[in-house]
Amino acid sequence: MKIFIVGITGNVGFRLARTLKERGDEVDGLYRQPDQAGMLASIGVTGTVGDLVNIDPQRLAEAMRGSDAIVFTAGAGGAGSEMTEAIDGNGVTKSIAAAKLAGIKRFLLVSVFPEAWRERHMDEGFEHYIMVKKRADIELSQSGLDWIILRPSALKDNAAPGRSILELPRSTPKSAVMMWR
Numbered sequence: 001m002k003i004f005i006v007g008i009t010g011n012v013g014f015r016l017a018r019t020l021k022e023r024g025d026e027v028d029g030l031y032r033q034p035d036q037a038g039m040l041a042s043i044g045v046t047g048t049v050g051d052l053v054n055i056d057p058q059r060l061a062e063a064m065r066g067s068d069a070i071v072f073t074a075g076a077g078g079a080g081s082e083m084t085e086a087i088d089g090n091g092v093t094k095s096i097a098a099a100k101l102a103g104i105k106r107f108l109l110v111s112v113f114p115e116a117w118r119e120r121h122m123d124e125g126f127e128h129y130i131m132v133k134k135r136a137d138i139e140l141s142q143s144g145l146d147w148i149i150l151r152p153s154a155l156k157d158n159a160a161p162g163r164s165i166l167e168l169p170r171s172t173p174k175s176a177v178m179m180w181r
């Protein structure tokens with residue numbers, strides 16, 4: 001299987017790329033800084049240089065063509081509301097358009113669990129981020145693609161135990177953690 005990762009140099013993206021390569025899958029992806037080529041080469045990935053802010057869907061589709069599935073795990077990561085709109089919002093819009101142009105049906109989106117940290121008082125920037133992620137979830141679910149939306153809460157850097165636990169903090173309602181179609 002060939003998987004194209006948007007956000008391949010990120011914490012989730014790079015770990016996923018390495019794991020898929022170890023499993024024997026083909027991996028490709030979009031990265032924005034030419035000096036990240038070495039990091040990708042170290043796991044046998046070539047990738048395509050491009051910035052989600054200004055890449056057009058046609059060019060992104062060319063990079064994606066031949067892949068069986070797209071994983072979108074890019075994120076502005078606290079770079080401000082404008083970048084949140086550009087990456088977590090429009091970046092998903094562009095990637096959906098590009099997947100369609102390239103004839104790729106399967107799309108997995110790394111979103112966010114909207115109830116995360118509800119026991120804290122989060123600022124406007126966080127609420128905006130949650131709103132943009134939610135809009136992207138809706139857009140993907142209405143896109144006609146075969147989609148999976150993953151909604152993690154805060155992620156940690158600890159070594160993975162090799163299993164997934166679908167468990168909610170006591171303060172959150174028991175709503176869906178993952179949505180499948």
Ligand SMILES: NC(=O)c1ccc[n+]([C@@H]2O[C@H](COP(=O)([O-])OP(=O)(O)OC[C@H]3O[C@@H](n4cnc5c(N)ncnc54)[C@H](OP(=O)(O)O)[C@@H]3O)[C@@H](O)[C@H]2O)c1
Binds near residue numbers: 030074075088111
């Ligand atoms: N971390 C968490 O606790 C957490 C919790 C819930 C949900 N999430 C979601 O999970 C996803 C992955 O999180 P993460 O922690 O892996 O994020 P991350 O480490 O910050 O990685 C973000 C990725 O997006 C890329 N990116 C940012 N701006 C870009 C641009 N203009 N053009 C192309 N690529 C761009 C980054 O590239 P560079 O390497 O060039 O910066 C990087 O590859 C995000 O969508 C995030 O919202 C994260």
